[in-house]
Amino acid sequence: MSIQTRRERERAERERLIVTAARELAEAEGWDAVTTRRLAAEIEYSQPVLYSHFKGKGAIMAAVAVEGCAELAAELRAARPAARDTRAALRAVGKAYTAFARRRPALYDAIFTHAVDLPFATPEAPAALWDAFNELAAAVKPVAAEGDDPGLLTETYWASLHGLVTLMRSGRLPEGAHERRLELLIGHFAVGAD
Amino acid sequence: MSIQTRRERERAERERLIVTAARELAEAEGWDAVTTRRLAAEIEYSQPVLYSHFKGKGAIMAAVAVEGCAELAAELRAARPAARDTRAALRAVGKAYTAFARRRPALYDAIFTHAVDLPFATPEAPAALWDAFNELAAAVKPVAAEGDDPGLLTETYWASLHGLVTLMRSGRLPEGAHERRLELLIGHFAVGAD
DNA sequence: TAGATTGTCTAGCGGTGCTAGAATCCGGAG
DNA sequence: CTCCGGATTCTAGCACCGCTAGACAATCTA
Incomplete structure (x- = not known):
């Protein structure tokens, strides 16, 4: 049993190595730079090793997306409670969300623009995704009108x-007017609440 | 002068042929199917001909985008005047906009997600783009609060x-809840006006 | 230590966008 | 009518992509 567990542990470690390398490469040079050859070189293995862990490049991006989503959820969670009223809460998560997108564009793209093979809006969606959504929901709920x-x-x-x-x-x-657009958006969503 | 003009005319015709073929192929099978080889075969010329007309694939997509944008602008223009009040106008352009995106996904992607080498939000942006934006603006203007x-x-x-x-x-x-989400959005933007 | 199994790598397939240089066509001069 | 020069078009190829079959090497079992 020891040998098997050691192998599984090593495999898991290498899998994390792949995801981390993909993420760092994407954040440093964008997803276009994340080719299977480049990624293989980065982790100092040959290409086929990637395919023994993931079905393809898309699956690697999906793994990065899930990881990034946890980070997004954490940042949203950290931002919300600091707000005193509902408008401030909407503003807080809105700012945190857009700040995340601007600070980690590659991560954001993996989650919300590229990788399509992640389940969304279903119970099967990754927990991190639901966490992030629920943070938004907690801020939005108070402004929901009756019905x-x-x-x-x-x-x-x-x-x-x-x-x-x-x-x-x-x-x-x-980019310059981003804050003002965000404020307009919040203003129209927060109407009726205070 | 006659020969020269004939050649220019033929060139222009072929350029339109390229753009049309690219657009039809994209609408039929998606942009992934629009490869330079496939496109060349479609217009019955060799690949390099494409590059004598356009700088690259991106430029062809940009040309398709401009063409599609004119169509979007026309549909927005047709939708707006039928609305009697400001909320109905917002709804009309919102529905027309999202209907266009769903009916012509390839065109929409060319305009708003892919081709980045088009100038946006500057006076140099294509006229069709400004037309579309101005249609939206005409519907939105009445709901702008003071300031x-x-x-x-x-x-x-x-x-x-x-x-x-x-x-x-x-x-x-x-997709199923699209109409309701759109209605929620309109409701929050149209508040205060009627 | 021999054999079986597991794991990894080399090499290659069919595809991409794009381009250099050869081949071809065509209008105009003699 | 012929032949030349310039414009135009094509063939062939580059470097790269995601992905995989089959050869090879390392490891565990008996």
Whole structure:
């Protein structure tokens, strides 16, 4: 049993090595630079080793996405309780969310733009994803009017943040006015609450 | 002069042929299917011909994007005047925008997610892009509170629509609830106006 | 120590965007 | 009508991609 467990441990360690290397490479040079050859060289193994751990490049990105999502959830969680009223809570998570996207663009892309083979919006979705969503939901819930589905409202607020982030990061919205756009968004979502 | 003009005309025709073929191929099978080889075969010329017209694949996508943007602008323009009040106008352009994205996903991606080498949010941006933006702006302007920059508010509404569309199309938001999310968004943007 | 099993690597497939240089076509001069 | 020069188009190839079959090496079992 000892040998088997040692092998499994070594395998798990190497798997983490792969995910970490992919993440660092992506954060340093973008996902375009993360090729299977480059990644293999980085971990000092040959290409096929990657495929003995993951089904393909997409699966590696998905693993990075889950890891990154935990980080996002943690940052949202840290930001929310500091707010005193509901508007401040909306602002806090909004700022934390967009700040994460700007500070860790590769991570954000892995979670929310690239890797499609992650289950979303179902119970099978990764726990980290639900954690992040629930942080948003906790901030959004107080502004839900009677008859509004809080979950749907959270999705809507999330989508708005996502739109701001992606359009800005792709150069379609000027970065300079980001704070003001975010404030406008919050203003329209927080109306009726105080 | 006659020969020269004929050649220029033929060149222009072929350029349109390229853009049209790229667009049709993308709409039929997605942008992944639009390779330079495939596109060359489609127009019955060799690959290098593409590069005598466009700097690269990105430039071809940009040309398709501009063309598609004119279509989007036309659909937004057609939708707006039918609305009687400001909330209905917001709803009309919102529905038209998201309907376009769902009906012509390849076109939408060319305009708003892929091709980055198009100038946005500057006077140099393609006229069709400004047309589309101005249609949105016309619907948004009436809901701008005193002190709100109508342009920024339009950008924010646009970003929200974009977020809804992209998250839905990538499978991160369930499609079924789209209409309700859109209604929630409109409700929060149209508040105070009627 | 011999054999079986597990793991890893080398080499290669079919594909991508893009380009240098050869081949071809065509209008205009003699 | 012929032949030349320049513009145009094609063939062939580069370096890279994700991915994999099959040869090889290392390790454990008996």
